[in-house]
Amino acid sequence: MTVPAPRLTRRELVAGATATGLLVAVPPAWARGLLAKRPRVGPGAFLDGVASGEPGARAVTFWSRLETERLRSGARLIVARDPGLRRVVATTVVPTGRGVNGTLKARVGALKPGTDYFYAWESGTDVSPIGRTRTAPAPHSAEALSIAYSSCQQYALGHFAAHAHAATVRDLDLYVFLGDYVYESQKAELRADDINAVDLASYRRKYALYRADPGLRELHRVHPVAHIWDDHEVENNYSDGQPAPSAAQRSAAYRAAFEWMPRMAFPSDRHRIYKRLSLGQVADVFLLDERQYRLQADDGQRSMLGEAQMRWLVQGLRASRARWKLIAQQVVVAQDPYGNGKASPDRWDGYPQDRKRLLGELERAGITDVAFLTGDAHVFMASVLASDFEALGEGTARRPAAVEFVGGSVTSRGRELREEEVRAGAPWVRQYDGYRHGYTHLALRPDQLQVEYRASDLRAPDGATSAFERFVQPAGENDFARQVLTV
Ligand SMILES: [Fe+2]
Numbered sequence: 001m002t003v004p005a006p007r008l009t010r011r012e013l014v015a016g017a018t019a020t021g022l023l024v025a026v027p028p029a030w031a032r033g034l035l036a037k038r039p040r041v042g043p044g045a046f047l048d049g050v051a052s053g054e055p056g057a058r059a060v061t062f063w064s065r066l067e068t069e070r071l072r073s074g075a076r077l078i079v080a081r082d083p084g085l086r087r088v089v090a091t092t093v094v095p096t097g098r099g100v101n102g103t104l105k106a107r108v109g110a111l112k113p114g115t116d117y118f119y120a121w122e123s124g125t126d127v128s129p130i131g132r133t134r135t136a137p138a139p140h141s142a143e144a145l146s147i148a149y150s151s152c153q154q155y156a157l158g159h160f161a162a163h164a165h166a167a168t169v170r171d172l173d174l175y176v177f178l179g180d181y182v183y184e185s186q187k188a189e190l191r192a193d194d195i196n197a198v199d200l201a202s203y204r205r206k207y208a209l210y211r212a213d214p215g216l217r218e219l220h221r222v223h224p225v226a227h228i229w230d231d232h233e234v235e236n237n238y239s240d241g242q243p244a245p246s247a248a249q250r251s252a253a254y255r256a257a258f259e260w261m262p263r264m265a266f267p268s269d270r271h272r273i274y275k276r277l278s279l280g281q282v283a284d285v286f287l288l289d290e291r292q293y294r295l296q297a298d299d300g301q302r303s304m305l306g307e308a309q310m311r312w313l314v315q316g317l318r319a320s321r322a323r324w325k326l327i328a329q330q331v332v333v334a335q336d337p338y339g340n341g342k343a344s345p346d347r348w349d350g351y352p353q354d355r356k357r358l359l360g361e362l363e364r365a366g367i368t369d370v371a372f373l374t375g376d377a378h379v380f381m382a383s384v385l386a387s388d389f390e391a392l393g394e395g396t397a398r399r400p401a402a403v404e405f406v407g408g409s410v411t412s413r414g415r416e417l418r419e420e421e422v423r424a425g426a427p428w429v430r431q432y433d434g435y436r437h438g439y440t441h442l443a444l445r446p447d448q449l450q451v452e453y454r455a456s457d458l459r460a461p462d463g464a465t466s467a468f469e470r471f472v473q474p475a476g477e478n479d480f481a482r483q484v485l486t487v
Contacts, residue, residue, distance in 0.1 A: 025106070025107045025109075025264070034072075034097060034099030034100060035072065035095035035096065035097055035099065035100065036072045036073075036074065036095045036097070037095075039072075039073070039074030039093050039094065039095035039096075040073075040074050040093065041073075041074050041075055041076050041093055041122065041123060041124055042066075042068060042070050042073030042074055042075075042123065042124055043068065043070075043073075043124040043125040044066040044067050044068030044070070044073060044075070044102070044123045044124070044125065044126065045066070045067045045123070045125065045126045046064055046065065046066065046067070046075075046121055046123070046126055046127070046128035046129075047065070047067045048064070048065040048067075048208060048211050048212075048217075049064070049128075049129065049217040049220055049221055050062075050063065050064045050119070050120070050121065050129055050130075050220065050221055051063040051064070051131070051220035051221070051225060051261070051262045052119070052131060052133035052220075052223075052224045052225070052262050053224050053225045053226055053227070053261065053262030053263055054107075054224070054226060054262065054263060054264065054275075054277065055133065055134060055135050055136045055173070055224040055277065056135065056136055056277075056278075057113040057135060057136045057137065057138050057139060057278070057280075058109050058110060058111050058112075058113065058135065059107055059108060059109040059110075059111060059135070060107070060108060060111065060117065060133050060134075060135055060224060061105065061106070061107045061262045061263065061264055062077055062079070062104075062105070062106050062107075062119055062133075062262065063103065063105050063220075063261070063262035064103075064104045064121040064128050065096075065101070065102045065103045065104060065260075066102045066104060066121075067102060068096075068097075068102055068123075070097065070098075071097055071098050071099075072095065072096075072097040072098075072099075073095075073096055073102075073123075074093050074094060074095045074096060075093070075094060075096065075104050075121050075122060075123045076091060076092070076093050076094075076121065076122040076123075077090070077091065077092050077094055077104070077106055077108070077119060077120075077121055078090070078091050078119060078120050078122065079108055079111075079117055079118070079119045080118050080119065081115075081116075081117065081118070082118060083118045083130060083132070084118075085118060085119075085120060089111070089117070090108050090111075092106060092108070094106045100259050101204050101259050101260075103259045103260060104121060105262065105264070107264055111135050112135065113135050113136065113137055113138035113141065113280075114134070114136070114137040114138060114141060114143060114280075115134065115135050116132060116133070116134050116171075117132070117133050117134070117135070118130055118131065118132050118133075119131050119133065129221060131220075131221045131222070132221070132222045132223075133223070133224045134171070134172075134173055134223075134224055136173070136174075136277065136278060136279045136280065137279055137280030137282070138280060139278065139280060139281070140280070141280035141281060141282075142281045142282060142446050143280060143282070144282065144443065144444060144445045145173045145174075145279055145280075145282050145442075145443075145444040146169065146171060146172050146173055146441070146442070146443055146444075147172070147173055147174045147175070147176065147279075147283070147285075147326075147441075147442045147444065148166050148172055148174075148176075148223075148440065148441045148442070149175065149176040149177065149178055149328065149373050149375075149407050149440050149442075150162055150163075150177065150178070150407055150408060150409070150410050150438070150439035150440065151177060151178035151179050151180055151330075151375025151376060151407065151408075151409060151410070152179070152180040152232075152375060152376065152378050152409035152410060152411070152412035153180065153181065153182075153210070153216070153409070153410035153411050153412065154180070154183045154187065154232075154411050154412045155182075155183065155187075155191055155193045155209060155213070155411075156183075156186075156187035156188055156189045156190065156191050156192065156193045157187075157189055157190060157191075157411040157412060157413065157458070158190050158191070158410075158411035158437070158458030158459065159190070159191070159215065159411075159458050159459065159460055159461040159463060160213045160214075160215035160219075160410055160411070160458075160461070161215060161456040161457055161458055161460060161461060161463035161464075161465060162410045162438045162439040162454070162456040162458070162465065163213070163215035163216045163218065163219040163410065163439075164214065164215030164218060164219075164461060164462055165215075165438075165439075165454065165456055165465035166219055166223070166439055166441075167218040167219045167221070167222050167223065169223075169441065172222075172223045173224075173279060174223070174224055174225075174226060174279065174285070175219060175223045175224070175225045175226075176225070176226050176227075176228075176285065176287075176328045176373065177225060177226070177227045177228070178228060178230070178328060178329070178330060178373065178374065178375030178376070178407065179228055179229050179230025179231075179232075179233065179330045179375045179376060180230045180231070180232040180233070180375065180376070180409075180412065181210070181227055181229065181233060181257075182197070182203075182206045182207060182210050182232065182233055183232045183412075184196070184197040184198075184203075184206065184232055184233070184234065184235050184253075185197075185236070190458075190459065193206075193209060195209060197253070198245075198249060199248075199249065199252050200252040200255060200256060203252055203253050203255075203256035203257075204256050204259070206256070207256055207257075207259075207260040213461075214461050215461060215462075220262075224262075225261075225262065226263075226277060226285070226287055226328070227257075227261050227263065227273075228273055228274075228287050228288060228289060228328060228329070228330065229254075229257055229289070229291065230290070230291060230330040230331070230375060230376055231291055233253055233257050234249065234250055234253040234254075234291070235249070235253075237346055238250070238291070239290075239291045239292075239294040251271075254271050258270075271292060272289070273287065273289050273292075274286075274287055274288050274289045274309050274312065274313075275287050276316055278322065279322070280322070281321065281322055281323065281446065282322060282323055282324060282444050282445065282446055283322050283323065283324040283325075283326055283444050284316070284320045284322040284324075284325055284326065285326045285328055286313060286316060286317070286325065286326065286327045286329075287328050287329075288305065288309065288313070288328065288329040288330070289305075290304055290305065290329055290330040290331055291330070292306075293305060293306025293308070293309055294306070302350065302351050302353065302354070303351065303354055304348060304350075304351040304354045304355075305354060310354065310357070310358070313327075313358070314358070314361050317361070317362070317365075317370065318361075318365055318367065320367075323369055323444075323446050323475055324369050324371060324444050324449055325367070325369060325371070326371050326373055326442075327370065327371070327372045327373065328373045329373070329374060329375075330374070330375050330376050331347040331348060331374065331375075331376045331377075332347045332348060332349075332374055332376065332377050332404070332406060333347075333348045333355065333359075333372050333374065333383075333385055333404050334348075334381070334383040334385060334389070334404055334426065334428055334429060335348075335349060335355075335389040335426070335428070336349065336389075336425065337349075337377070337383070337406075337422075337426060337429060338415060338417060338422055338426070339421065339422045339423065339425020339426035339429065340425055341425065347376070347377075355387075356387050359385055359387040359401045359402060360387040360401075362401045362402055363386070363387055363401045368475075368476055368477075368478055369449075369475055369476065369478070370401070370402040370403075370478075371402065371403050371404070371405060371449065371473075372385070372402060372403070372404040372405070373405055373407060373440070373442075374404055374406040374407065375406075375407065375409075377406050377409075377414070377415070378408070378412045378413055378414035378415070378434075378437075379406060379408065379414040379415055379432065379433060379434040380407065380408040380431070380432070380433040380436060380438075380440075380453045380469065381404075381405075381406040381422075381429060381431065381432050381433070382403070382404070382405050382406070382429075382430050382431040382451070382469070382471055382480065382482070383403070383404045383406075383426075383428050383429045383430060384400035384402075384403055384404075384428050384430065384478070384479055385400055385401055385402045385403065385404055385428065386398065386400050386401045386428075387401060392427065392428040399477070399478055399479065400428075400478045400479055401478065402478060403473065403478060403479065403480060405440060405451050405471070407439065407440035407453070408433075408436065408437060408438050408439060408440060408453060408455075409437050410437060410438070410439065410456075410458070411437055411458050412437075414434040414435065414436075415434045416434045416435055417432065417434050419431065419432040419433070430480070430482060431469060431471075431482055433453070433468070433469070436455035436468065437455065437456060437458050438453070438454045438455040438456040438465060439454055439456070440452065440453055440454065441454060441467075447474065447475050448473065448474055448475065449472075449473040449475075449480075450470065450471070450472050450473075451470065451471040451472075451473070451480070452467045452469070452470050452471075453467065453468055453469040453470075454466065454467045454468070455467075455468050466485075466486065467485050467486075468484075468485050468486045469482065469483070469485060470482075470483040470485055471483070
């Protein structure tokens, strides 16, 4: 593991905790008055681990949860430069309470770019495990990046061995989770999940259950994470224009997702999750929301992103000075991705005008080095993309507009098709595997993107993980070379 997990005694922590230069923002609670304005440290236990996320060059968001009987309470966050928490750079008391399910969240600023930090939480009666995080590189930095991502972890279908492995990767700059972090329904197969989440209390219980998985807990402890939701954080395919679920149910699901993730809310737009993370000159990560703003109007108008998000994305891509523009998003972009001629309305195939507009924008503006990082499909699939897919395929000289790496599911079941079959119907698909589960690792340099698909044995918490595909993409080409690592 990257960081040993000693639990310090309370006295050791307090002795080291002298605050220096520090800027802290605490997110507004869901409803006013839920949290104390001048919080005090109260009793309680840290039973749900620690987490960090949304790394900026100077700031990181820190998370934990205090199990307490009190209506309002607080806990102290301690941030340091070393794993022993001796070189403390920040301490602050963060409010919590029943109104936010005991969750603790603070964004600490005035940190150094591209630097590892270590942190712990302290209550009146307990000390959390010590976490590790990392700030983003400085805006001018061309240093190489290491990013991993995955999606779709249905608890009942297996152990999160992929996360246990990703937690051992040293010096990861960011881990991105592309949706279906929880599955709302109950199910029992390899493991039992008896929670049918439909309201705030049951969504909260769902997150607590998932976070008890040792692999997921360790991943959050050692790497900064960004999460975007897909459908199952609320309900399967809920954005299909059908009546269910209610606005109240959606709101409860979104609220639990905000409470349990190291994510800050936009003060004036509390459900917004789409945003950009800048990682120096090497990469910008655009985090999208492809559920909340879907439009399927009676007059036939359809939109995947909604107008505001689409404009934000196009402008952001045009303005980006980073080499790699990574679009972290939920559903498959490639046309007819299984090569069977069946267009599913749930993925980008159901929104061909939006897709043409976005990919056409890249072509017209000459924006290169865009890679879509995709979840939802529960398969590993690498494709090239263009506003006109028929112009792509084997043997054509045309340069693709962008590439797509569907990054596999942690546990959820895929579509078990043969690669030849898929590629015969969809020649822009360059690789397909519907059997394996795991995660994807990206090694990014200014001159090259290297993508590695890694498969994990989900039958045990520490099931083995090994790389089985590698793609190397030189800057400027919008295309990649494939290297099969295992058969
Ligand atoms: Fe899924």
